[in-house]
Amino acid sequence: MKHPVDVHVGKRVRHRRWMVGMTQQQLAEQVGIKFQQIQKYETGMNRVSASRLWEIAEALDVPVDHFFEGLKEGTSSVEGQDFLADKEAMELIRAYYAMPENQRRRLFDLARVLSESAA
Template identity: 75%
Template sequence: MSHPVDVHVGKRIRHRRWMNGTTQQQLAEKVGIKFQQIQKYETGMNRVSASRLWDIANVLGVPVSFFFEGIEAATNNAELTADMPSDILTDKEALELLRSYYAIPENQRRRLFDLARVLSEAA
């Protein structure tokens, strides 16, 4: 059985890779491993070593700490609600929405965020 931290780190790798529009194959080539190993990391099947995580972080343009953000909530299941899937980062529609959101200029993005918050509170 996979350790919850390995699963969380793998999800964060997948999330960042998708946000960058990078394929498993592209990431694997840049890190110097086979794409199947990236698959195993992303599912939490294999644990990522510190040096490999460092390499992945450099390729994906994030600090190593990025992969551990939200770890407390994820391991305690505190962030889950009945309305949301347990792994929203696997939902292609959600990821496309995130990509589109960050493509909007910052001032307009903030207004859209405020609108979404008001609409969700009213629902």
């Protein structure tokens, strides 16, 4: 049975890997394992050991605590992470961060105005 924390960490690994444009194979090579193991980590099927999580964090250039962001404090439940499984949302996020800062700000302001007028 998958533990919610393992699923959350796996989603965060997948999200970060995707955001930096790295394949499962590339991450696996940097960490010294097979890409199938990365697949199992990302789905929460296998737990990531502390030392392996450290290596993954180094390869993805984030602190280890990045993988735990968004966990509800004091429990092992996950909140607000469904967007990580949505390919369209992930593509939108990637495109957003590829923009220069001034364009991102303008797009953000536009999205906020549009969402307020739709409500």
